[in-house]
Amino acid sequence: MSYGDKTAVDGLSLAVDRGSITAVLGPNGAGKTTTLETCEGYRRPHSGRVRVLGLDPIADRRRLLPRIGVMLQGQGAWSGVRAMEMLRHIARLHAHPLDVDMLSDRLGLDECGRTPYRRLSGGQQQRLGLAMALVGRPEIVFVDEPTAGMDPAARRTTWELLREMRADGVTVVLTTHYLEEAEQLADRVHIIDHGRLIASGSPLELTRGGTAATIRLVVTRPFPPGAPDSLRIALGDATEVTQLDERSLLVIGPADSTTLARVSHWCEEQGVLPESLTLGRRSLEDVFLELTGRELQP
Numbered sequence: 001m002s003y004g005d006k007t008a009v010d011g012l013s014l015a016v017d018r019g020s021i022t023a024v025l026g027p028n029g030a031g032k033t034t035t036l037e038t039c040e041g042y043r044r045p046h047s048g049r050v051r052v053l054g055l056d057p058i059a060d061r062r063r064l065l066p067r068i069g070v071m072l073q074g075q076g077a078w079s080g081v082r083a084m085e086m087l088r089h090i091a092r093l094h095a096h097p098l099d100v101d102m103l104s105d106r107l108g109l110d111e112c113g114r115t116p117y118r119r120l121s122g123g124q125q126q127r128l129g130l131a132m133a134l135v136g137r138p139e140i141v142f143v144d145e146p147t148a149g150m151d152p153a154a155r156r157t158t159w160e161l162l163r164e165m166r167a168d169g170v171t172v173v174l175t176t177h178y179l180e181e182a183e184q185l186a187d188r189v190h191i192i193d194h195g196r197l198i199a200s201g202s203p204l205e206l207t208r209g210g211t212a213a214t215i216r217l218v219v220t221r222p223f224p225p226g227a228p229d230s231l232r233i234a235l236g237d238a239t240e241v242t243q244l245d246e247r248s249l250l251v252i253g254p255a256d257s258t259t260l261a262r263v264s265h266w267c268e269e270q271g272v273l274p275e276s277l278t279l280g281r282r283s284l285e286d287v288f289l290e291l292t293g294r295e296l297q298p
């Protein structure tokens with residue numbers, strides 16, 4: 001998919017299992033929304049092939065639409081319509097909708113049911129958008145950044161609802177910037193960057209590696225040139241070292257006391273003073289960083 005000269009999705013190839021939750025993860029502009037919109041039939045791919053439930057999202061649109069649910073990134077409702085009017089309207093368009101009152105109760109829409117869409121808060125609009133995507137009992141639901149702008153309680157409710165949908169056999173495809181969301185929810189994560197697939201796997205497969213641990217080292221002054229290579233040599237073959245910025249390095253490997261002692265010894269040799277030394281589990285963020293050399297979130 002291109003927009004003029006700009007290639008937004010570039011030979012991306014991925015498949016989603018029925019009844020699973022799949023997260024498409026990537027930084028701003030990676031091509032996540034374009035990918036979803038192509039699957040939803042809103043955009044015609046310039047080349048390649050898309051099938052959803054075995055159907056062509058554009059040629060078979062009429063057959064596909066009743067079977068899918070879509071939560072767009074923002075918008076999706078008329079600005080003057082009241083929240084519950086909108087939800088009831090969407091429910092009436094479906095043959096076997098979910099119980100609207102149950103959904104509204106679960107997603108806390110009761111408090112704003114009579115509020116016009118344009119006056120809803122960002123989080124309330126998101127919750128209504130999710131309810132609209134789910135109310136038709138879709139076989140597959142596409143949710144674009146479902147919890148962006150939600151408070152922590154609403155985020156947890158959303159995760160619960162999506163897990164319940166999966167338990168009922170619904171296929172969920174979501175995009176997210178939130179690594180925690182992908183780690184919490186997804187059976188499979190596809191990491192994309194510049195419209196290309198750069199890694200796929202379960203969160204565990206992607207974050208496994210050695211003892212799945214990291215050490216983040218931040219020092220008070222910029223590192224001398226060649227610091228990552230020199231630290232890698234000091235630590236031995238089992239470790240990977242990535243420079244995050246001029247004052248911080250990420251070490252992936254065994255985070256044991258020997259490694260820590262070697263890191264501080266190396267700092268002394270290099271004449272740099274550690275400002276912080278943080279141990280952690282290797283996260284999807286670290287995976288993204290290793291693959292691209294950049295942080296996922298700006």
Ligand SMILES: Nc1ncnc2c1ncn2[C@@H]1O[C@H](COP(=O)(O)OP(=O)(O)OP(=O)(O)O)[C@@H](O)[C@H]1O
Binds near residue numbers: 003007027032
């Ligand atoms: N309608 C459009 N016209 C021109 N360029 C566009 C359009 N929509 C998206 N793009 C460009 O295509 C690329 C992919 O955009 P897309 O919205 O698919 O990314 P994204 O991964 O969903 O980003 P975000 O996380 O910010 O929502 C970006 O470089 C974006 O600027």
